[in-house]
Amino acid sequence: MESRELKAFVILAEELNFRKAAERLNMSQPPLSRLINQMEYDLGVKLFNRSTRQVELTGAGLHLLKKGKDLLSQMEKMEMEVRSLPKMKEKKLHFSFTHSAFHSNIPRIISSFKEQFPKVEIEIEEHTLSSLERFLKSGKVDIAFGVNDFKDSAIEKMAVQTHEIGVLVPIHNPLAKKKTIRPQDLEGETLIFHGKHENLGFQSEFLEYLKSKDVHPKVYYKKRKESCPTLVTHGKGLLITSRSMMHTREGAIFVPFAEYSPRLKIFANWARENKSLPLQMFLNFLEEQTSVPSSEMDYHLA
Incomplete structure (x- = not known):
């Protein structure tokens, strides 16, 4: 299923009228009808019940509508983020490291990220464990690297090494x-x-x-x-x-x-509420660069 087809389906599902949906899509009605027919053929299921008087969604159509709208929203957001990268003003990312994280491959990954995104300024500091949770939630620290595994549901984590x-x-x-x-x-x-x-x-x-x-x-x-x-x-x-x-x-x-x-597992920890674009860019970059099995033990060692 292509994004063009999904968008056409969602608009028709919202309008439940082929003429109005075709107008919103800047196309004529016959190509829209052929597109929907081809979708149903490819999926092997009817998405709409049609009559001369009305157009109704089937159960399968209702399911696809909700999932499709979420997917289109994510795609639009992703497109906006990617288009904004060249125009992004200088941004900062504040990292906190423990001693163990300095001896991991994280500094090398940060260096590679900096080469890819030179407009993002990197600041690295060291904080006590007792203050890190507060700093992560307040935004003073964007990511904390170390063996500490925070149990607070407001803090996300990713095992990186x-x-x-x-x-x-x-x-x-x-x-x-x-x-x-x-x-x-x-x-x-x-x-x-x-x-x-x-x-x-x-x-x-x-x-x-x-x-x-x-x-x-x-x-x-x-x-x-x-x-x-x-x-x-x-x-x-x-x-x-x-x-x-x-x-x-x-x-x-x-x-x-x-x-x-x-x-010994090294974690990246960040606040769930921190939605900054530089942070999301780095997390995507970090995930691509690391692969740690979830079955490994996560414990604090001396």
Whole structure:
């Protein structure tokens, strides 16, 4: 079904009069009748009941009318947006990044987007998790990138990348010589977790996993001003993290898990009510550049 045919159908369905519909379409009545007949033939269903006195929609016609009007509206909006791109005045997009997102492929995607749309000015800032929800809803931040998965229904999300998960081990720890780490290797070791005031979803589940394997590590919850990787390099314990975040860490080495292999998921978060054209352009661009299976685990890691 072509857009020209759909438009003709919708106008006839609104007028329920071939003469008036043909006038609105700037065409004569016979070509309109042939067009509708061909549509019905192609679809294999009657869209109108016709008599010498009146034209009525069939059940199939009523269904197509609602869907068709929505589709035409979307097509008109899309056409207007595309036509407005060359005339678009300079616009800004405000991004917020967490540490993990800086080590993802997002900066490269933003750079490619900037090449395609040079009139869009990009600003990147860092905010605390506690303020991000408010900033997203107020429009101060257009998109927040990180492992944080907001549960607020007013905030949309898109998974944009996953990272391999393993253990960051102090270089002098015997585990640093292993190619992979098994659950049993963590018996008696100290695991460094975020503070108890932060999201412990993954950490709690990981401890349950170890418990099911009859492995009982010690746990150290970092204090507010402490850095998890720094604690590792100082020999305070092991850190569950991703390879991409820690591959350059001095004094420690990343060792992947042999059995337990979730993936750290990086999210793009934005306010559902934010309908700005630059944001929609970027989201479309981002979706084309990324592909993350929905079955991957979405958890906050250290």
